[in-house]
Amino acid sequence: MLSLIDAHHHFWDPRAHYYPWLNDAGHPPHRYGDHSSLKRPYLPADYRRDTAGFDLVGSVYVEAEWDPRDPVGEMRYVASLREQSGLPSVAIGQAWLHQPDAAATLEQLAQFDFVRGVRQKPRANPAPGGAPGGMTDGAWLKGYAQLLPLGLHYELQTPWWHLHEAARVARDFPDTRIVINHAGMPSDRSEAGLKAWRAALAEMAGCPNVAIKISGIGEAGGHWRLDANRRVVLEVIELFGVDRCMFGSNYPVDGLCASFRTIFDGFAQIVQGFSEGERSKLFVENAQRVYAI
Incomplete structure (x- = not known):
């Protein structure tokens, strides 16, 4: 049983x-494709079913794009789930760092003893090139500066072509931890696409205050292929080192691509040549430390 x-x-x-x-009707499809099957409740009992057969030591809930007008309400809801089911262990809230009320929102989120950080997907271009993204905005940076005093870190989900902006933020705020989501989003699996993704990720890996989650690495069309994901997993670990990498399911979203077991058995197979201590860090200890579980 995998812990x-x-x-x-x-x-x-x-x-x-x-x-x-x-x-909302007519919302654009997910990056994996049609996501209509996700438009139903997914609750701790469903997650317990999907994780059956694993020794689940803990879990990290990440904001689910709840009503942006009420980010604190999402954490009240998570608090009720924790009371009822014991899950999740900790949570990442939603905060719109560029908005005038960002400081007040962050202060309220920090009052929940299980909240460890916040995520907001900053403004991004649909393809490489174009105007700078949201992490260059003065208002956004002002909001970002409020994280450290409140004991919060930042969860970053952005296309790899904006990671150079994130690296600048990481260097300018060296005491604020950034956790990259979804392996830096290597959506283009062509050789050229993977080389560009790796180069962008390497700049972030040079910042010691940055960790990364190997999660959400399904492909458009709803595929989770071991042969395709092996390179992604191993290159992320090569860049960041075993001590700064963690595995995540991105469930139920990645249920569009594969079962929970397929994903974690795949991760286990890819790193089976690592030492027992290294595997323990990747699957348990790093997340335990980063998220204070």
Whole structure:
């Protein structure tokens, strides 16, 4: 039985709460394709079913694009789930760092003893090139500066072509931890695409305050291929080292691509040549330390 802390997962109930991407008709498809099958409740009991057969040591809930008008409400909901089910262990809240009320939102989120950081997907271009992204905005940077005093870190989900902007932020705020989501999003699996992704990720790896989650590495069309993901997993670990990498399921979103078991058995197979101590760090200890579980 594989022991693990799942460093990235979600719960939601679109019948009871508002999630624009789940509730609004005509919302663009997910990067994996049609996501209509996700427009249903996914609750701790469902997650327990999907993780059956694993020794789940802990889990990290990541904001699920809940109603952006009420980010604190999402953490109240998570608090109720924790009371009812014991899951998740800790959580990452939603905060719009560029908005005038960012400081007040962050202060309220920090009052939940299980909240460890925040995620907001900064403004990004749909392809390499173009105007600078949201991490260059003065208002965004002002909000970002509020994280460290409140004991919060930043979860970064952005296309790899904006990672040079994130590296600048990491260097300018060396005491604020950044955790990259979804392996830096290597969406283009061509040789040229993977080389560009690796080069961008290497700049982030040079910042000691940056860690990374190997999660959400399915492909457009809903595929989770061991042969394709092996290179991604191993190159991330090569760049960041065993001590700064964690595995996450991105469930239930990655249920569009594969079962929970397929994903974690795949991770286990890819790193089977690592030492027992290294595997323990990748599957449990690093997440335990980074998220203070």
